[in-house]
Amino acid sequence: MEDRKALLKPQRSVLLRTGPKPKIESDPHPADQHVGRQIATVRVQSDVSQAQLARSIGISFQQLQKYENARNRVSASMLYEIATSLDVPVSRFFDGLPGNDETCIEARPLPVDERLDFIASAEGRRLIEGLVHLPPRVRGRVSSLIAALGEELALLDTKADSETPGESPPAECRTF
Known part of the structure; x- marks a missing residue:
């Protein structure tokens, strides 16, 4: 009879998890x-x-x-x-x-719209937060400056693409 009770009663080691614990993932799924x-x-x-x-x-x-x-x-x-x-x-x-x-x-x-990805990024959010705190007139000037920089960079890229190897860049593009 006692043997039967021993068989029916679960052993503590069976109830407790034995072996390695599951690894907690540090990276999001x-x-x-x-x-x-x-x-x-x-x-x-x-x-x-x-x-x-x-x-x-x-x-x-x-x-x-x-x-x-x-x-x-x-x-x-x-x-x-x-x-x-x-x-x-x-x-x-x-x-x-x-x-x-x-x-x-x-x-x-x-x-993917790169602009939306940028706006959703931490860097984009910081930039937007900084711009929001500027007075409207200053924001407009910052926007104009960024547009002008973009145009200049596009112009420089176009000139660089059209140059042949060994040809020197125009005088306004040279730095000394």
């Missing part, structure tokens, strides 16, 4: 990164600031930043709130995610 980038992209396309979106869904803008940078995972209910606030379907955040399209064997990458 690619799907979390994709969803975070999509949240940032849709937010920027909707012309909504992080603070505005965070306020509308009842979280801090720091928490929203963590979602967008995939430092924190977004729950299904929070993703639903974000989608509702931005007036897009929840599926929009999964567009372009490899393996998401059942009709397509090979996933096609979404066309």
